[in-house]
Amino acid sequence: MQNAIDEIKQLLGSRGWLEGEDTATYTADIRGTYKGVALLVARPANTQEVSGVVKICRKHGIAIVPQSGNTGLCGGAVPKGNRPSIVLSLSRMNKLISVDPLRYSVTAEAGCIVQTIHDAAAGVDRSFALDWGARGSAMIGGAISTNAGGMNVLRFGNTRDQVLGLEVVLPDGQIWDGLRALRKDSSGYDMKHLFIGAEGTLGIITKAIMRLHPRPQRDQTMFASVGDAPRLMELFALARAIASDGLTAFELVPGFMVEKALAKYSKLQRPLETRAEWYVMVRFSGRDEIDQKFESFFEQAMEKGLITDASLAQNLAQEQNLWDLRDEIPPLKLMTGKMLKWDASVPIDRIIPFLGEAEGRARALEPNAKLIAFGHAGDGNLHMSVWPEGTPGDPAFDTLCKQIVSAIDELIWSYGGSICAEHGVGVENFDRVQGQKSTLEFEMMARIKMLFDPDGLMNPGKMFDPVQALARAAE
Amino acid sequence: MQNAIDEIKQLLGSRGWLEGEDTATYTADIRGTYKGVALLVARPANTQEVSGVVKICRKHGIAIVPQSGNTGLCGGAVPKGNRPSIVLSLSRMNKLISVDPLRYSVTAEAGCIVQTIHDAAAGVDRSFALDWGARGSAMIGGAISTNAGGMNVLRFGNTRDQVLGLEVVLPDGQIWDGLRALRKDSSGYDMKHLFIGAEGTLGIITKAIMRLHPRPQRDQTMFASVGDAPRLMELFALARAIASDGLTAFELVPGFMVEKALAKYSKLQRPLETRAEWYVMVRFSGRDEIDQKFESFFEQAMEKGLITDASLAQNLAQEQNLWDLRDEIPPLKLMTGKMLKWDASVPIDRIIPFLGEAEGRARALEPNAKLIAFGHAGDGNLHMSVWPEGTPGDPAFDTLCKQIVSAIDELIWSYGGSICAEHGVGVENFDRVQGQKSTLEFEMMARIKMLFDPDGLMNPGKMFDPVQALARAAE
Numbered sequence: 022m023q024n025a026i027d028e029i030k031q032l033l034g035s036r037g038w039l040e041g042e043d044t045a046t047y048t049a050d051i052r053g054t055y056k057g058v059a060l061l062v063a064r065p066a067n068t069q070e071v072s073g074v075v076k077i078c079r080k081h082g083i084a085i086v087p088q089s090g091n092t093g094l095c096g097g098a099v100p101k102g103n104r105p106s107i108v109l110s111l112s113r114m115n116k117l118i119s120v121d122p123l124r125y126s127v128t129a130e131a132g133c134i135v136q137t138i139h140d141a142a143a144g145v146d147r148s149f150a151l152d153w154g155a156r157g158s159a160m161i162g163g164a165i166s167t168n169a170g171g172m173n174v175l176r177f178g179n180t181r182d183q184v185l186g187l188e189v190v191l192p193d194g195q196i197w198d199g200l201r202a203l204r205k206d207s208s209g210y211d212m213k214h215l216f217i218g219a220e221g222t223l224g225i226i227t228k229a230i231m232r233l234h235p236r237p238q239r240d241q242t243m244f245a246s247v248g249d250a251p252r253l254m255e256l257f258a259l260a261r262a263i264a265s266d267g268l269t270a271f272e273l274v275p276g277f278m279v280e281k282a283l284a285k286y287s288k289l290q291r292p293l294e295t296r297a298e299w300y301v302m303v304r305f306s307g308r309d310e311i312d313q314k315f316e317s318f319f320e321q322a323m324e325k326g327l328i329t330d331a332s333l334a335q336n337l338a339q340e341q342n343l344w345d346l347r348d349e350i351p352p353l354k355l356m357t358g359k360m361l362k363w364d365a366s367v368p369i370d371r372i373i374p375f376l377g378e379a380e381g382r383a384r385a386l387e388p389n390a391k392l393i394a395f396g397h398a399g400d401g402n403l404h405m406s407v408w409p410e411g412t413p414g415d416p417a418f419d420t421l422c423k424q425i426v427s428a429i430d431e432l433i434w435s436y437g438g439s440i441c442a443e444h445g446v447g448v449e450n451f452d453r454v455q456g457q458k459s460t461l462e463f464e465m466m467a468r469i470k471m472l473f474d475p476d477g478l479m480n481p482g483k484m485f486d487p488v489q490a491l492a493r494a495a496e
Numbered sequence: 497m498q499n500a501i502d503e504i505k506q507l508l509g510s511r512g513w514l515e516g517e518d519t520a521t522y523t524a525d526i527r528g529t530y531k532g533v534a535l536l537v538a539r540p541a542n543t544q545e546v547s548g549v550v551k552i553c554r555k556h557g558i559a560i561v562p563q564s565g566n567t568g569l570c571g572g573a574v575p576k577g578n579r580p581s582i583v584l585s586l587s588r589m590n591k592l593i594s595v596d597p598l599r600y601s602v603t604a605e606a607g608c609i610v611q612t613i614h615d616a617a618a619g620v621d622r623s624f625a626l627d628w629g630a631r632g633s634a635m636i637g638g639a640i641s642t643n644a645g646g647m648n649v650l651r652f653g654n655t656r657d658q659v660l661g662l663e664v665v666l667p668d669g670q671i672w673d674g675l676r677a678l679r680k681d682s683s684g685y686d687m688k689h690l691f692i693g694a695e696g697t698l699g700i701i702t703k704a705i706m707r708l709h710p711r712p713q714r715d716q717t718m719f720a721s722v723g724d725a726p727r728l729m730e731l732f733a734l735a736r737a738i739a740s741d742g743l744t745a746f747e748l749v750p751g752f753m754v755e756k757a758l759a760k761y762s763k764l765q766r767p768l769e770t771r772a773e774w775y776v777m778v779r780f781s782g783r784d785e786i787d788q789k790f791e792s793f794f795e796q797a798m799e800k801g802l803i804t805d806a807s808l809a810q811n812l813a814q815e816q817n818l819w820d821l822r823d824e825i826p827p828l829k830l831m832t833g834k835m836l837k838w839d840a841s842v843p844i845d846r847i848i849p850f851l852g853e854a855e856g857r858a859r860a861l862e863p864n865a866k867l868i869a870f871g872h873a874g875d876g877n878l879h880m881s882v883w884p885e886g887t888p889g890d891p892a893f894d895t896l897c898k899q900i901v902s903a904i905d906e907l908i909w910s911y912g913g914s915i916c917a918e919h920g921v922g923v924e925n926f927d928r929v930q931g932q933k934s935t936l937e938f939e940m941m942a943r944i945k946m947l948f949d950p951d952g953l954m955n956p957g958k959m960f961d962p963v964q965a966l967a968r969a970a971e
Contacts, residue, residue: 214689266741370598
C-alpha cells in the first residue's frame, strides 16, 4: 500500500498531495455529518495526472473518492467505510478554459467554481443556468456528477441539460474524450448521460463543455399570498401561460416559516402585510414586457381567487430581500428538535394532494408532528421536513422516526415521485433509495457499474451496492 | 424457424401479423432506397405482446427490427442482410394514453403519430416541440429511437430533451418501467438516455412520457438578405439577444435554391425583391412584444450591415408561404444529377468557415462540383449536398464521389462536427460514422450493446458493429 502512495506522490510532485491532518477538510462533508479516512488526498494538476493516479490505484486495489467543491448534502464526496481509499480532489484543475459567446458555451476543468462560470458568462452578455446557495464554492465537476438542480430548473432544466460534452477518466485510467460542443449529434449511444449524475461511480469527470443562454435584461419577482392552495398548479399554469419561457421561478413558501424568518433576521423586510398559510414567489425574466405580464398575471390570478394579495419587488434591494427571505427558509436555521427530511419530487400537478397526505401519514404516527415544505413547486420539487416530538436516543422515538420516514418515502413512490430529487443519493439516501426503483432497474445499473468498474474501486459505498443489486435480481 | 413464426402468430392472433406481399411497405423505407426481407411483420397490440414476441425470437435466434412510422431517412427501420428477421411494427400501439396540461406532459404508446400529440397539446393550450415534414406519419417511438431533430431544436432541444420517461422491452423480453413524469430525479444512472437515440439496438421503446410547453400566442417570421455571410453568427447572436427564448427558428437558405424553388412552384410567392447569396428565416414566438422585437432586430441588423433587406410575414398566408418555401428547398426536389449528401453539424460559430472549406475540398477534387447547404443554422446543423459532374456507374466517377465524401467527412470531424446530426446512423451512415469517434468510444458502445443484447438480435446491421468495435479495440 505504501508503495502505491509513494508512486502517487512521485507522480504528482510536492504540490499534488496532502496527508495526515491536512486532509481534514477533504474527509468530512461541509456540515460535518459524514466523516471518513483517506490514505492520501491526491490533487492532480491535469487529466493525464488523474489518469496516472487512477492506474496506480487500480493496480494496488485502492478505492478512489472523486471530490470537487465538497459542498454536497448527501455525503457523496467523502470516503466511506474502512476500505483503503484516497480522495482525488479536482480542486487544482480549476481553469475556465474558454468562453465562447457565439457558440453559447464555456469549456471548464472539473474544479472550476460555479460562480466563475457565472462571472465569465456575464462578461460576454450571456447567462449560466446553474444556481444555488453554494455557487461560490461548488465546482462544476460535482454539479455534473450529482446532476444538481437549483433555482433555474423550471426554465433551463437540471445540470444534465446544461452539459454539451465531457472528458472522463474511466476506472481503468483511459481518457474518454467526449468534449463535443454540438447541439445535434445522433451518431451512437449518448455516453455522456451515463456519467452525469453517476456520483463518480463510473469514472472521473475532468472537463466539461456547458451551455450558456441569452442574458435577460432583468429579473423581477412577485410575492403573493396563495388564495386557494388546492388550485396552486392552476396558478402555476396561469403564470406559465402569461410569461411562457419568461417564467423562471415558481417557489412555494410556507407562511409559518416566513414569520419565523422575519422574527429571527432583522435584515429581512416583511414583503406583504397579508398573512397567509402559503405564499408563492413568482419570478419573470426578460425585457420591458414583463411589467405588462405581471399586471395581467395579478389581475387574472386575483379574479380567479388563486391569490389574495401580492407585492412586486420595485427595485434591486426589494428583489434581493425576497430572495434573502427565500434563502433563510430552510428550517434547520429556524427550528429546533429532531428533523426528518426529504428532497422529494412528485409530478407537478400532485404537489398539494401529496402534501396533505404526507402530513396525514406523519400525524397518524405522531399526532404533534409538524410538516414543513417549501421549494421549487414549478419543478414538483419540495424540500420537506417532519418534526416529531420526542427524545433522540430513546429507542421508541427512534423507531417512530424510522416509521415516519418509511411511511412518507412510500407515499412519495406511490405518487410516482423520487426521494432524491436534486441532491443525489450519496451515503444519505443509500439505503432508502432501494425501495424507489425496480429490481430490474437496479440490476441494469449494477451491470453497467460492473462493466466500467469491475473492481468496484470508484467511490464505493455511494449511490447503490452493485453486488447486492445483482444478488437481489438473481433471487 | 417455422415453429417460432407459428408461435408468434398464435400469440398475436390474426390481426397481429402480416406475411408475404402484405409486408412490402414494412420491408422497404419510404424513399425505396433500402429494402430487406422479413419472415413476418409482427404487429403486437400491447407491451405484453411485444415482450412475448421478443422472448420467442430470442429463443429461436430470430433478429428483430423495431419499426414505428418508417419515415426515417437512414434505413434504420428496414431489415438488413440475410439473417432471419421479423419486423416488429408498433403501428397498432398508437394510443395517446393521457394528456396532462397541468403536468405539461403527454403519455403515449410508441406508435402514436407525432401530429396526434400536436393536436392533443393544442386542445389544452399547450405545444409539443417535435416538428418536421413527416409529422403526419412519423411515430413517437421512432422519433425517440433516432433522437430526431427538426424545426424547434433551437428553442426546445432534440427529441431527447422532450422525454420525461420511457417503458422499454429489453432484448430478453423483460419490461423496464421507467415511465416517470418527474422534472427532477437524481436517484441513480439515468437509464432512459441509453435507449434514446439507440435506434432499437438495445430494446424496444413501447411507451413514453413527453414534455409539453406553453403555447405561444403567435409565431412570426422575417425573411432577410444576409449582408455579410462571415458574420452570420453575429446576426444569430443579435436575434437571440433581442428575442431571447422567443427566437424559435434561425434557418439559413441559399439564394440559388430560392430562385429554383420559385421557378418550379407557382404557388410560392417571392418573399423579397432583393436577390442575395444567402437568406435567413428568423422566427420569433410569443405575444405582442414580438412586433417591437422585430423592429429592434431589423434596425440593429441593418445598421451593422448584417442584413441588407428584410420582409416580415404580415399574416398567416405570408407566414405559411415562407415555410412552404423552406420545405421546397431540399435539393432533391430541385436538382438533377448525382447528389452526395450530409446531415452535418458543427459548432454553431463555425458554420461559415466550414462551408467555405467544404466547397474548397469538393472543388479541389472536381472543379465543377456545386455545394448546396441549407438548414438549421441556429443549431449548427446543415443539410448539405455536393453535386459533382459525371456519370454514375463510371468507375472513375464513383471513386471521385467516394473521395469527395471522405474529404468532407474528415473536414466535418476536424471541426469537431458530426455527420449524423439529426437523421441518425441506420444503414446510411453505418460505414462512414466509424471515423467520427474514437476506438474507445465505440468500445464503450459495444460493451453496452453486448451487455443488453449478447445474441445481437436487436436491429442488427444498424448504427455500428459491436463485434468489429471490440476487435478494433483489442488491436
